[in-house]
Amino acid sequence: MKDVKEAVIKFTKDRDWDQFHSPANLAKSIAIESGELLECFQWNDNYNKDDVCKELADVVNYSILLADKLGVNLEDIVMAKLEENSKKYPVDKSKGNSKKYTEL
Secondary structure (H helix, E strand, C coil), rough: HHHHHHHHHHHHHCCCCHCCCCCCHHHHHHHHHHHHHCCCCCCCCCCCCHHHHHHHHHHHHHHHHHHHHHCCCHHHHHHHHHHHHHHHHHHHHHHCCCHHHHCC
């Protein structure tokens, strides 16, 4: 992911777009791109994989930029969240079960 992060940040810096990338604007952009990702599945499950991948990449790119703007390491926060979720969703209670942790 280091190469990806560096490429995304360089792309942004080369275009002088960082000035537009406040945490709030990046969070909005993630939500907007997530909506566009959902749109690929709007009416049925017959999706165009190329379109889905492009929208997913947009979500990831903005996520990388937001993490950088906040000064956090994506790997660290993802691993911390997995640890937190492993406590909420222990395997013995959640395996094969889609209930929220408050209902387990």
